[in-house]
Amino acid sequence: MSPMRIVVGFKVTPDYEALRPADWARLAAAGGPAERAEAARYVRRVLGVFDEAALELALRLRDARADHGLPTSLAACTVGGREAVPFLATLQALGFACARVDPGDAAADGGLDFAPTATAALVAACAQRLGGDVLLLGERGGPGGSGTVPFLAAEALGRPCVTGVTSLEPAEYERLRVTFTADDGPARAVAVPPCVLAVGNAVVSMVRVPTLKERLTVRDHPVAEYTAADLGVDVGALLAGSPALTSLEPIDRRRSGVVVPGGTPAEKARALYDGHLRPRLEQP
Amino acid sequence: MSLSREAIVEGLHGIVGPDAVVTDERVLIESSVDNFRKLQNIFDVHVMPVPAAIAMPKNALEVAGILSWANENGVNVIPRTGGTATEGGLESRTPDSVIVDGSAMNEIVKVDPYNMQATVQCGVPLQALEDRVREDGLTTGHSPQSKPVAHLGGLVATRSIGQFSTLYGGIEDMVVGLEAVFPNGEICRIKNVPRRAAGPDIRHVVIGNEGALCFITEVTVKLFPYFPENNRFLGWTLKDMALGFEVLREVMVNGYKPSVARVYDPGDAGIHFSHFAAPDDCVLLFMAEGAAGIARATADGIQEIVDRHPECTQVPSEYIETWFNDLCWDASKITAEDERIRQTRNVNRTTEISADWSSINDIYQSARQRIIDEIPDITMMGGHSSHSYINGTNMYFNYFFNVVGVGPEEETEKYYLPIIGIIVEETLRRGGSIVHHHGMGKARAPWVKDEYGSSYYMLETLKTAFDPRGIMNKGTIFPI
Numbered sequence: 227m228s229p230m231r232i233v234v235g236f237k238v239t240p241d242y243e244a245l246r247p248a249d250w251a252r253l254a255a256a257g258g259p260a261e262r263a264e265a266a267r268y269v270r271r272v273l274g275v276f277d278e279a280a281l282e283l284a285l286r287l288r289d290a291r292a293d294h295g296l297p298t299s300l301a302a303c304t305v306g307g308r309e310a311v312p313f314l315a316t317l318q319a320l321g322f323a324c325a326r327v328d329p330g331d332a333a334a335d336g337g338l339d340f341a342p343t344a345t346a347a348l349v350a351a352c353a354q355r356l357g358g359d360v361l362l363l364g365e366r367g368g369p370g371g372s373g374t375v376p377f378l379a380a381e382a383l384g385r386p387c388v389t390g391v392t393s394l395e396p397a398e399y400e401r402l403r404v405t406f407t408a409d410d411g412p413a414r415a416v417a418v419p420p421c422v423l424a425v426g427n428a429v430v431s432m433v434r435v436p437t438l439k440e441r442l443t444v445r446d447h448p449v450a451e452y453t454a455a456d457l458g459v460d461v462g463a464l465l466a467g468s469p470a471l472t473s474l475e476p477i478d479r480r481r482s483g484v485v486v487p488g489g490t491p492a493e494k495a496r497a498l499y500d501g502h503l504r505p506r507l508e509q510p
Numbered sequence: 511m512s513l514s515r516e517a518i519v520e521g522l523h524g525i526v527g528p529d530a531v532v533t534d535e536r537v538l539i540e541s542s543v544d545n546f547r548k549l550q551n552i553f554d555v556h557v558m559p560v561p562a563a564i565a566m567p568k569n570a571l572e573v574a575g576i577l578s579w580a581n582e583n584g585v586n587v588i589p590r591t592g593g594t595a596t597e598g599g600l601e602s603r604t605p606d607s608v609i610v611d612g613s614a615m616n617e618i619v620k621v622d623p624y625n626m627q628a629t630v631q632c633g634v635p636l637q638a639l640e641d642r643v644r645e646d647g648l649t650t651g652h653s654p655q656s657k658p659v660a661h662l663g664g665l666v667a668t669r670s671i672g673q674f675s676t677l678y679g680g681i682e683d684m685v686v687g688l689e690a691v692f693p694n695g696e697i698c699r700i701k702n703v704p705r706r707a708a709g710p711d712i713r714h715v716v717i718g719n720e721g722a723l724c725f726i727t728e729v730t731v732k733l734f735p736y737f738p739e740n741n742r743f744l745g746w747t748l749k750d751m752a753l754g755f756e757v758l759r760e761v762m763v764n765g766y767k768p769s770v771a772r773v774y775d776p777g778d779a780g781i782h783f784s785h786f787a788a789p790d791d792c793v794l795l796f797m798a799e800g801a802a803g804i805a806r807a808t809a810d811g812i813q814e815i816v817d818r819h820p821e822c823t824q825v826p827s828e829y830i831e832t833w834f835n836d837l838c839w840d841a842s843k844i845t846a847e848d849e850r851i852r853q854t855r856n857v858n859r860t861t862e863i864s865a866d867w868s869s870i871n872d873i874y875q876s877a878r879q880r881i882i883d884e885i886p887d888i889t890m891m892g893g894h895s896s897h898s899y900i901n902g903t904n905m906y907f908n909y910f911f912n913v914v915g916v917g918p919e920e921e922t923e924k925y926y927l928p929i930i931g932i933i934v935e936e937t938l939r940r941g942g943s944i945v946h947h948h949g950m951g952k953a954r955a956p957w958v959k960d961e962y963g964s965s966y967y968m969l970e971t972l973k974t975a976f977d978p979r980g981i982m983n984k985g986t987i988f989p990i
Contacts, residue, residue, distance in 0.1 A: 242838040243836075244832065244835075245832070249832070268826070268829050268831075268832040268833075269836075270784065270785045270833070271785045282573040282853075312780065312784040312789065315789070320524055430853065432849070432854050432857070433854070435854055435912060437887055437912060438882060438888050438889060438891065491529055507864045
């Protein structure tokens with residue numbers, strides 16, 4: 227029995243939460259991708275949160291299929307520069323065959339950030355090269371992401387796409403039981419590969435960590451490196467037709483708070499109820 | 511005969527009033543551990559004895575009332591303020607303990623910019639004091655990673671140290687006076703003076719006592735002028751920790767006082783600096799601060815020293831500054847880390863030791879290799895030196911492991927304590943100290959006699975003199 231081939235596309239992004247206020251100001255004022263990249267240059271890199279969930283869901287699916295005696299091969303691919311290398315090493319140790327797509331000069335200096343058409347074309351082409359029956363992607367790559375890459379990749383591959391995926395289980399006949407978030411709440415469906423699955427707000431949102439021994443085992447395993455030309459994608463042409471990001475600003479997520487007055491717990495409870503809870507409860 | 515839980519609560523009601531006694535079962539269960547056994551809280555699997563109550567005194571007199579009552583009745587007392595302990599100092603090892611929580615004593619008593627000192631009650635968060643003195647253009651100079659959540663009482667009780675220690679010193683260099691309450695109810699105040707030679711400096715009986723001798727109710731700390739506009743950051747990559755230690759040594763013995771002087775090994779650097787460091791790179795970094803001339807001269811001097819080592823490759827200072835600005839742990843980061851542990855069962859622990867320059871690299875290398883060889887499921891084994899002195903430095907071992915094949919409540923026994931054991935063994939073998947700044951707690955208490963050697967007589971005598979009935983934080987510093 228040949229294994230089900232699952233390819234997970236992921237993106238490595240700057241950790242925008244670690245940006246200094248001054249760099250956020252530079253980022254907000256950036257006139258283009260090169261300036262944006264420079265503003266975010268000095269912060270560490272992180273996996274996109276939805277991509278991280280997609281990677282762990284793929285691992286859990288592999289494990290669940292193994293429990294049923296079903297073989298699975300995992301691959302992970304990313305589009306970007308050398309900043310992805312530490313993440314690829316980690317994923318190799320977890321059992322992914324890894325590939326990196328260098329978008330080339332046309333996308334230098336962060337040019338593929340917020341360029342979903344070109345990104346989707348490269349991810350789709352790479353997934354095809356890796357022979358994925360299932361392409362798993364995070365629903366959104368990071369702050370400012372358009373959320374359109376999964377759709378565009380599915381279109382490029384000519385495959386159906388399920389979005390808002392929150393869990394995956396093996397189903398009969400090499401299919402997948404997919405739980406996803408629909409407009410009216412959680413829903414379940416059976417997906418028939420080949421397909422594209424976009425992972426949304428999954429409860430499982432963090433990828434497991436390989437041991438040092440697992441890392442050593444794959445230390446010399448190569449990462450497949452592709453250029454856009456290798457994959458037959460004309461990035462320059464796609465960038466020319468891509469919508470442009472015009473601004474990126476932080477959302478102030480600080481929570482306001484009040485100290486509830488009162489000398490005793492009873493007084494505090496009364497003040498909390500009268501001042502904060504009752505007005506809300508009485509709202510129609 | 512020991513008191514029942516009901517009698518303990520009743521006794522506390524009589525001292526601090528019912529409103530200042532917490533008996534909520536959930537709160538008590540969660541208070542049975544600190545970060546040493548944090549997985550018990552993260553996974554809600556608790557196996558430690560549950561305290562009988564938490565008392566929240568409002569002043570030193572109430573603390574004295576609680577301690578003398580506990581002393582008379584043989585009730586174990588666990589002093590606590592911010593609750594950020596990492597070494598088991600706050601966990602209950604014996605049934606029906608009482609946690610005395612000083613967080614309601616949270617008044618900034620006095621900020622005195624002329625004499626450059628501030629007096630606070632024990633429950634004042636360090637961040638609150640820092641924010642207050644910044645209004646006057648001053649700083650405490652104390653910035654442990656726990657600054658947003660730790661309180662002054664606990665910081666002094668554990669001999670805390672901050673990220674800027676190479677310039678400002680540890681908390682023991684900052685405390686000029688304090689007030690503490692002993693188990694017999696005696697309230698002692700050590701006055702605030704610049705220096706004293708009137709016999710032994712008894713501040714140090716209190717600083718670092720970890721609640722095993724007394725309860726700290728008030729502290730007075732030094733203040734320093736704050737010149738953030740003059741901060742200078744310097745960073746290099748290099749391939750060898752031994753060279754990193756050597757550069758730190760040269761900086762220190764040449765008399766420079768950067769506020770931050772660190773070297774990270776490749777494992778630890780991979781966590782913080784993988785966006786500019788190669789997987790086999792160590793990272794050496796400095797921060798110089800103070801008045802403009804001092805900051806400039808410090809940075810220039812360090813630059814000159816590192817320039818003598820062509821193996822070091824300088825990186826843009828923005829990498830270091832950006833990283834440093836995001837280093838402190840606030841509540842949201844702690845919550846995020848807990849969630850990561852819950853999902854991945856991958857746990858991060860740290861153990862810090864100190865030694866002289868001749869020994870530190872040997873301790874680092876041997877402990878690191880033994881842990882990799884002897885402990886299963888390690889996912890990262892690394893560390894950094896972050897607090898240097900003219901005669902040596904510390905090593906802050908930073909390690910991660912997956913919890914496999916045991917319940918969360920067994921993580922400490924299967925992984926954490928054996929790792930601590932290796933680090934302690936390798937440190938003692940080479941004459942270092944097994945604790946640099948987290949405190950002994952209950953985690954490293956089993957090695958206290960090895961740490962102190964013949965001077966254990968002095969330590970033990972303090973315990974028997976001040977706490978003859980042994981009611982203060984049983985198991986902390988002094989093993990049960």
